[in-house]
Every structure is written in C-alpha cells, then in structure tokens.
Amino acid sequence: MAKAAVKRVALLLATLLLVTLLAYAAFSVIPGDPTHTILGLDATEEQIAALRKELGLDLPVWQRYVNWLTDFLHGDLGKSYKFNMPVADLLAPRVQATLTLTAVSFALIVVISIPLGIVAARFRGGFVDRAITVLTQVTMSIPNFIMGIGVMFLFALVLHIFQPTYVSPEAGLAAHLWFMFFPALAVALPKSAMAVRLLRGAILGELDKDYVRTAYSKGNATGAVLRRHVLRNAMIPVVTFLAMTIADIVAASIVVEQVFTIPGLGQMLITCIGKRDYAVVQAIVVILAVVVVGCNFLADALYRVMDPRIDGR
C-alpha cells in the first residue's frame, strides 16, 4: 500500500514536469518575439539583440527551460514585460480570485447535486423527480457564458440582490464570497445538473442489487437502506465524475470571469497571450495544471478510500 502510494506520487510529479515542459515548448514554437512588442516595430537590430540578451532569449531553448524551471521551483516566476513587475506579485490576487471562484463553484455543485440526486431517486417517478428531470435537462444544455448572463440578469436586474462590480477580499471576506456566489452559480449549474442525473441513476442502479434486499431483510427502513448502504456505493461514480469535471470547472471559471469582469487568471491569460508576455502565460498554465492534477490526485485517493475493491495498485 505504501509502495503504491509512493508510485502514485512519483507519477504525479512526472505529470507536472511534463506539463511545465509542454507549457514552455508551446510558447517557444509559436511565431512572434516579445522584443517587437516591447520595443515597437522601428527598433534597431542592436537594440533587439541587446534586449534578447537581457531577457535570455539568445540561449538555446533547453537552456532557457532549465533556467526557467529552476527559478520557478525557487518561487521566482519571472518578470512580466508588459506590466514590468514580478509575475508572482502580478498573479497572486488573480490566482486568489480564480481559485475562490472555482472552489465556491465546486462546493455549490456538491451542495446542489447530492441532495437533489437522492431526492429524485427516492421519489422516483413522482412529481418532484419529474420536475428535477426537466430542470436538469434544461440546465445541462446551457453554456456557461449564457448562464452567466442569465444569472446576472436575474439577480442584478430583476431581483436587485447582486451588484455586478467586483468585490475584492479587502472589502471583507463575506462580501467577497457573496459576490463570488453568483458567478459560481453560473459555473456550477450545468455541472450540477449532470451530477444530479448521474447520482440519481447510480442510486437506482444500486437499489436493484442483492445487498439492498439483504439490508431490507434485516429490518432497515428505506431511509436507512439509502443512508447506510446505497449512498456510498452510488457515490463512487459521482466522485469520479466530479474529479474529471475539475478541469472543466476551472475552464468555465475563466469564461464566467469575463462575463462578471472578475480580475482573475482568465483575463490575464488572454491579455498576456496577445502581448506575448510568455513568463506570465507559462506561469498561469503551470498554476492551472498544478490545481487540476492535484485535485485529480486527491479524488483518486478518495475513490480508493470509498471503494475497498480497488487495491493499492
């Protein structure tokens, strides 16, 4: 078991290394040179050569990668040409904003889908179940940016309980989270709909199994059968689904950030790709990859705890 855990951690690190390599390689291959962006089109050859040397662009790619990675691991994410400040300082508040949005969205998905999935399965075929089915069917097919506009329209323009201007954590954590709740809703609703259906189906699938009959024969009431026996088994595919959606949630967060003008990683990424500000782009890609890979690693560990039939291989 311990050996298997070491193996999985090694695999995790190898994956992350590969991500850094790809992130670096991708921006070395695409055409364009930051010196043009910085100095403008009428710069002389000498100026460009001097700047290339200053930025380390005259070194071979592998050398630059090793230097960049070494600095990165020491916490030095490089310097942004465009904003003329350290990438770490530039990104810190944006990482916070995006990850908060992602985390609130994920929490919403769990909080929405688990009770609804259970209720739909418990009252299968009844009014509530059918209402949930229709609702999830509709919600599932709405793209995040439309959902974002819809949420904004409903809560800001119709209900007036939401001010669509970004509230940073400096204004107080509660105010920040309250603001984040609405974009998170836009991220979470389509995914929640899928999770509700998956959980409902998984519970109904489990209810037909023999061990459920055994549980009833011992004198368990339906609620106890669901709680003690069915839920853990039915959650196994849902946990897998949630783990796989983490990457989607991050991607959806970046889209929804645009709708709600949240100064997060998404906006920064788009600006910096346009300006060829590679240090920033690479840092963002690596940060997002670390988040996604790390979450999947945790989900995998959770999955193994939930399903004892999977041994430590």
Place this chain on the structure above:
Amino acid sequence: MLDIRDLSVVFTDRKEPFTAVEKFNLQMDAGEVVGVVGESGSGKSMTAHALMGIIRNPRAHITGQALFEGVDLLSLSPRQLREYQGDELSIIFQEPMTSLNPTMRVGRQVEEALRIHGRLSPAERKARALETMALAGLPDPEAVWNAWPHELSGGMRQRAMIAAALVLRPQLLIADEPTTALDVTIQMQILETLKDINRKEGVAILFISHDLAVVRALCSRVVVMKEGRIVESGPVDEVFRHPREDYTKLLISSRPTRTKLKGGASRD
C-alpha cells in the same frame, strides 16, 4: 409457530396478470426443518420473499395469511413488519457474492441486525457477532470482522450471511437456495453447519432448493412446488421413496449422479 394460509402472489406489471404463487399452505413447528423444492420459476423463492416482506415491486399483490406466533405478517404495516425482519425472521440468499454490501466491512454487516433491533453497547454487539460468526463456522471471526466481502471466498461469504441472519437468534431462518452457487464440497459443509445450528439453537429452517437430494439431507418434511402451486407434500423420506406425482419423480430422477453423491455424504 408458522401457519401460512392460501398465500398468493400476483404480479400486475405485465400484460396479463401473472400468478407467481397460488394458494400456498404450510404449517411449521418451532425448531422444524422443512424443505420447499421445485424447478426455477416454480414460485418457491417468491413464497419465501413474500413471507419475509421483501418484495419491493409495488405491482405485486400478496394475499392470504402468514401467521407467525399468531400474528399475520401480511397484514402488518411496514413499520410493524420491520420489528420482525432480521429479529424473529431472517433470510439468507442464493448469491453470497452479491448479497453482501461491497463497501461495508463484514463485521458491521454481521452486527447490523443487532444495531437495528437491539439496545446493546458496541462492545456487546461485537462480542455477540463474533460468537455468531464462530457458530456459522467462520474459522477466525476476529480477522473476518475487519475483512471486506471481496476478500472472502464464496463459502466464507455465505457463512458471513448466515452469521448476519442468526445474530439475533431468530425463530425462523429462511434459506433461499443457500448452496446453489457454491461447489459441492462447500455445499455439504454449509448444510452441516445449518444442521448444527438447528440442533444447537433450535432455529427452525425453511429450506428452499431445486435439489431434492439436498433437501433430503437436511429436512424432515418437504413441499414440492410447480408453477406456483403445491403438488405434493409430506415426510421427506416418504416423498423420496414413493413420489405420487410424475413431476416429483422427474425431480428425483433428473440428476442421478449428484443425487447419489449427496445422498451418500449426508448419511455420515
């Protein structure tokens, strides 16, 4: 102890109403071992499940009476029935592979009925469960307690099921083809265990099987079912030696080699 009168089970979820069990009658005394035989689809398992109150299909109409100690189980509310399930009445199934919850440790499943019905402390429950696991022939109860179902062999799982069913020392154990899914050697060992339990604890057993030879090894009386109806019943040796119905003769003669094997082993 048990008096089943005109028990019928009719399903109305198909085009034509389907009668799975028709007017089943059976009386059983405390501590008695009675067999129900018949080919698959003859309604024997359905009878057992109806008696146990575990037919979940809302389109199943169960009529008649099943008097247990004078109380008609079929007329009880679900809540009242739960008082009996797993306490006075319990059941073991054909499929030991799937009848245990794969994500719950064996020990917790064995003690579950105690948890539902009893007022024992966790330590008392565990002691009681371990004792019952030994009674059910599990060699190292303490180790099995912490095992997951998939870590046990088929025979061990069925023994765990037996322990779970007996943990409250019910008056009646319904054994629904408990050995069908197991290989012949294990089958005989499990039958011996059930016999022991009947002798030591006085638990009555309603033993359901398609195999007359297995029933002969264990039961004193037998009921033969065909297409939902009882076609013949009586003391097991009499039915075995002088079957009145062609159907019974067919059941007896259908598997000569296995019959001989099991008949021989059971006389030890």
